[in-house]
Amino acid sequence: MSKLILLRHGQSTANAAGEFTGWTDAALTEIRQLEAHKAARLLHSADLLPDSIHTSVLWRSIHTAQIVADDLGRSWLPVHRSWRLNERHYGALTTRKKSHVRLQVGTHQYRLWRRSFEAPPPPMPPDELENLRADPRYADLPHRTIPACESLADVLTRLLPYWIDEIAAELRHGGTPLVVAHGNSLRALVMHLDQLSPAQVAGLNIPTGIPLCYDLDEMLTSKHSGGHYLDPDTAESAAEAIAAEGEAG
Numbered sequence: 001m002s003k004l005i006l007l008r009h010g011q012s013t014a015n016a017a018g019e020f021t022g023w024t025d026a027a028l029t030e031i032r033q034l035e036a037h038k039a040a041r042l043l044h045s046a047d048l049l050p051d052s053i054h055t056s057v058l059w060r061s062i063h064t065a066q067i068v069a070d071d072l073g074r075s076w077l078p079v080h081r082s083w084r085l086n087e088r089h090y091g092a093l094t095t096r097k098k099s100h101v102r103l104q105v106g107t108h109q110y111r112l113w114r115r116s117f118e119a120p121p122p123p124m125p126p127d128e129l130e131n132l133r134a135d136p137r138y139a140d141l142p143h144r145t146i147p148a149c150e151s152l153a154d155v156l157t158r159l160l161p162y163w164i165d166e167i168a169a170e171l172r173h174g175g176t177p178l179v180v181a182h183g184n185s186l187r188a189l190v191m192h193l194d195q196l197s198p199a200q201v202a203g204l205n206i207p208t209g210i211p212l213c214y215d216l217d218e219m220l221t222s223k224h225s226g227g228h229y230l231d232p233d234t235a236e237s238a239a240e241a242i243a244a245e246g247e248a249g
């Protein structure tokens with residue numbers, strides 16, 4: 001049996017401000033760095049010690065992973081980074097306030113953009129996309145690989161090769177990888193692991209800073225659908241709060 005640990009980065013400044021973040025870099029709020037420290041404590045108490053770390057190429061995932069590794073006394077862990085673990089590219093919604101978008105386009109469209117499997121948000125304007133494509137962290141990628149926006153289906157498509165080639169390969173060799181990623185890249189991964197339907201994934205919200213653990217058999221099938229959060233009560237209320245983002249007012 002293998003163990004997989006998933007962790008959404010600690011709450012970022014953009015999360016706190018109620019903005020769509022996507023591929024922009026947002027720092028962890030000072031107070032929310034505590035979430036990363038708490039995640040390490042939970043892992044330590046559960047005796048769940050990762051032997052490798054996978055992050056996206058976005059700061060909030062990189063910084064959270066570093067705090068967790070340091071707190072576990074495992075700063076030496078091998079770290080693998082990939083744009084394939086990035087947050088969903090929110091296109092033209094990036095940096096916009098969620099509540100403003102909902103008021104502008106209506107609740108139905110807002111929810112479709114935010115949580116449906118198929119609906120992509122409107123594309124990022126060409127000049128902003130050019131800037132993104134010029135970012136050195138994406139220098140090795142063909143320009144057409146950097147999208148102007150992504151649906152959750154697009155995220156799943158770009159994430160699966162990394163899951164198969166890197167994370168699943170490690171699990172098959174008995175490793176315990178810690179994947180520190182984002183609300184929507186983790187929704188896509190959980191959808192794959194738990195074989196969720198598009199309707200089911202629409203209701204799935206991943207809280208920040210609480211490790212979600214999966215026990216997987218040799219076929220990498222989960223023993224318990226949904227895995228288990230190391231702090232289930234907090235995870236439940238935090239997931240409800242995330243579902244409600246942008247809905248008030």
Ligand SMILES: O=C(O)[C@@H](CO)OP(=O)(O)O
Nearest residue numbers: 019020021022087114183
């Ligand atoms: O802003 C974003 O990129 C994500 C969270 O990281 O937001 P949401 O939960 O609304 O998909």
